[in-house]
Amino acid sequence: MSQLPPLSWLQAFEAAARTLSFTAAGRELGVTQAAISQRIRLLEDRLGHKLFVRHPRSLSLTPAGQAWLPSINDAFTRLGEGTAEVFGSAADHSVTLRTTPVIQQNWLAPRLPRLQRAHPLIAIRLVSAIWPDDFGPEGADIEIRYGHGDWSGMEALSLGAEWLVPVCAPSLAAQLNSPRDLAGHTLLHALGFGVGWPAWLEGAGVSGLEAECRALSCDNQVMTLALASQGAGIALAHRRLLAERDDLAIPFGYGLASDERFWLVRPSRRNIGEDAEQLWRWLSAERDVSD
Template sequence: MSQLPPLLWLQAFESAARTLSFTAAGLELGVTQAAISQRIRLLEDRLGQKLFVRHPRSLTLTPAGQAWLPSIHDAFSRISEGTSEVFGATSERPVTLRATPIIQQSWLAPRLVALHRQKPHILLRLVSAIWPDDFGPEGADIEIRYGRGEWSGLEMLPLGDEQLLPVCSPALAGTLAAPEDLAGHTLLHAVGFGVGWPGWLQAAGVPHLEADCLSLSCDNQVMTLALASQGGGVALTHRRLLDQREDLVAPFDIDVPSDERFWLVRPSKRQVRVEANEVWEWLSSSL
């Protein structure tokens, strides 16, 4: 069993061999043409033989590829038949929705509850990602990303402008009457944001106060807000996210605009399934 190539490589070969196109295989499997090409190259390296002859505008199978393809077809057919026999035949496939954990908790969760009540026939699969690289080449039917929108090959809708402001527990907020009162307290940093504490302190008129504060950094906003809610310091968050929290308050009504924002995105060239389009339209209507 350990000698078998990874299933993703075999899927790429089967689809590309059937369509004689890396681009068509990518559309079928929901990944980029480059991802298919890479998987085929890794598969050929593993097997020690070329499977395709790459022409300028087309593909053909090598003799080895032609000889191997029937076995791959038979293997996938047996897997499909066995799955239907054990679990029942079904053509349903969930709509994969990928988002950062913080937007899942705050913005997405109530909308998905309403979606499920009105459209219970749609199967959903929710996947978490923090950084843009985490979204990866595999893709999802729909994603919610955070950034400046500088991604190619995607249809994008902004969730709106973003402003960041400090938040903390109600008890700690009671001791903070002005930005100067942050001195001696812990500033909770979520790394990777274009606008952070230096930008907010500048806007609040106390740019040098950071030197008088303690510091704690996390790689995601979920953790900074969790620490802030427990009295562990003061975090920056998006104003839209504060509306969904009862355990956090804003001690100052001073915010700073960000050129980054949350985006609803989906691949622009992939054929869209009916269910995935229903989810897209539902989320788009709530922007």
């Protein structure tokens, strides 16, 4: 098993051998022509044999490539049959949607029942991403990302402008009349965001107040919001995540505008299925287009 090349290299070979085109193989797999070329080169280096003859405007298989292709086709066929046998036919038709747990919990969960009523035959597979490196063009049909929307090779639709606001349990909010009242309380920090408490406090006119506060840092926003709802401190939250929550209150009116926002994202080169296209259109209609 240790001698088996990575699956992505084998997929690149199978698609390129079938289409005799690195460009067509990349379009099919949702990656660039250069990525296919690199995977084939790495595969050839691993095997110690050339698999393709590169002509000026076309490709052809070498004798070694021709001899190996039936084994690859048989392996993918058996893998597909085994997957269908164990997991059912829905595995072939599900749409993979990848995003952060905080978006799943606060933005997607309230909407999914409506989606299921509108499109009961779409099978959705939710995949969690914690850090930016968890995202990528492979393995997901659609993603919801946070950032500036400038990802190469991706089609991105903004969910709307974003503001960061402080949130806490309603009982604690009743004690906070102005940002200065945060002194002595615990500020909950979510790591990985470009804008945090120092920027919010500066915008609210109380720069440096964090020195008078206790701090508790978490590696995800789900936990900071959970702690805030339990009265353990005050968190910064994206306004979009609060519409469906009644366990969090906003003690002050000031919100810090962010140049980052949430985006609906999909690979621009991938040929997507009908279910994925329907899900994309439905999620697009849920955007806050008024911002």
